[in-house]
Amino acid sequence: MYVSVIKPIILYAASVWAPAVKKIGVQKHLNTIQRGFAQKICKSYRTVSLHSALLLAGLIPLDLRVHEHADLYEAKRGRPILCLPDDRELERRVSFMTAEHPARDIEIGFSCLEDLEPATVEKYQLKGQLIFTDGSKIEGKVGAAISVWREGEERRAIKFKLERYCTVYQAELFALWKAVELVREGKERQTCIFSDSRSSLELLQNPKSSHPLGFAIKKNIEQIRNQGKDIRMFWIKAHVGIAGNERADELAKTAALHKRTLADYQECPLSYVKRMIRQNSLDQWQDRYTSGTTGGTTKIFLPDVREAYKIIRKIQPTSTAVQILTGHGGFGFYLHKFKCKDSPSCKCDPNANEDIIHLLTDCPRFGRERQDLEIEIGIKVTPENLKEIMKNVEKRQSFLEFGVTIAEKIIKENKT
Structure with a gap:
């Protein structure tokens, strides 16, 4: 809602x-x-x-x-x-005033291939120049590449560098754009372009797409067709042993990690x-x-809002767990504030408030369970360590189970 x-x-x-x-x-x-x-x-x-x-x-x-x-x-x-x-x-979307009229928009289809075995090559008539494209983002760096093949051998390899803030999607589209541009400027009459990015190829099929790289690719394909050349697009599975695709992937990673020139694409x-x-x-x-x-109690468990979001999404806290993380629940110190209990003190010590932090980290009534938990998770349960315990997946699960057991027992006691 x-x-x-x-x-x-x-x-x-x-x-x-x-x-x-x-x-x-x-x-x-x-x-x-x-x-x-x-x-x-x-x-x-x-x-x-x-x-x-x-x-x-x-x-x-x-x-x-x-x-x-x-x-x-x-x-x-x-x-x-x-x-x-x-x-x-900023990478600007193509204005509808600049885009092609829907009636004149060209159709661009693609076929899906599982492999490039001889039977597949014969079935789809994969002749002429074969161009494999790929984009990669590794160690915070972005690269793209094209690998040109003919008669089973690589004839040309081109690497491109993109700015660090660019996405893999941009890298894949940029590689496709450069491949289509290569076909437009070349003399080959038949070309097959292979990409393992299905989303990029589907973008070219969408007549309503306003992505600038997609728009540039479409314009190039239109010019290629006007030149009387044949160009076809194919989607292939990544990392299934297709030599051209593996080579393009290797080149894209090399470009991202080692190319020292200015970025070939800088649009944010x-x-x-x-x-x-x-x-x-x-x-x-x-x-x-x-x-x-x-x-205050929540800050002890979750002092960082970014970390808290990741943790909460994973644990999906129950009502009892929320009482633990907020301190607002059936605990003596909280109940005393609203005159639901005569004293805020814990049964273990008249001078100690029965709040959730005391119960989890200090109350001797649960000393045995606390000691077993500390042996299991390898860290002492103290107010200072609660944030570290909550960050660790395995420690957090055991700690929450320990906390829920104690909270349920105390809540039951305070109801009577």
Whole structure:
């Protein structure tokens, strides 16, 4: 309900009214709306703070989401709010005014091949020049390559370098563009182009696609056909032993890792801008979360909002687990605040509050279970180590089982 109805309604025309979100009054209204839904999503008590509820529900504060939508809208218009790296240009979609009229749009199909055995070669009449294309992103670097074959031998290999922020999808399309350009400028009458990127080939089939590289590939294919040349496109499986495809993959990785020239393609994808916008939002959220006066117990378990999102997605906490992570539940210290219990003290010590941190890390009533857990996970259960325990998948699972067992026992005691 929140994702499909509430959020779209609130974010409607966000680019128009985004400046108003800086006002404290507007932020309070947005927080009121979001807090209720966040508490229901994570199954927490109504007293849980906004910071804790948002973190456990995996939601970004609404005012930051408003700014994200506004910044993304400006980026799509070609005016990104955040500076692009080294003043690079944003990869612009082709305007419908520039694109070909649908009635004159050329059809580009492709066939799917499992291998290039003699039977397949004969069936599909794979003659003339064979060009294999590939793109790769490795160690944060991006490369593309084409390998030209004829009569079972490689005749030419060309490597290309793309900027680090480019995607594999861009690299695959760029390699296809260069392959088609090679055919247009060459004298070969028959050419077969092979790519292991099905999404790139499907893009060429879509008449509504506005990707600039896809548009350039289509224009080149149209010119090739006008020259009377035959060009066909094929999708092949990656890493199944096809020599040309393996060679193109090797060349693309080599280009990414070792090519020292200026990048052959520098257009910044919209996905990079989205990532930078989200990074900025998370930085602001982290500052609020750290400096906020609420959600103290949650901060002990999950001090980092980025790590918290990854953890919460994996564990999908139950109602009892949420009580542990927030400290809001059937524990003496919490119940005493609302006059549901005469004393906040733990049974083990009148001077110790019966809160979840004490129960998990210090209460001698559960010393045996705690010791067994520490032997199992190889780390002492202390308030300082809880964040490290939550980061580790195996340790986290055992710790949560230990915590749920204790919480359920205490909650049952306090009900009587």
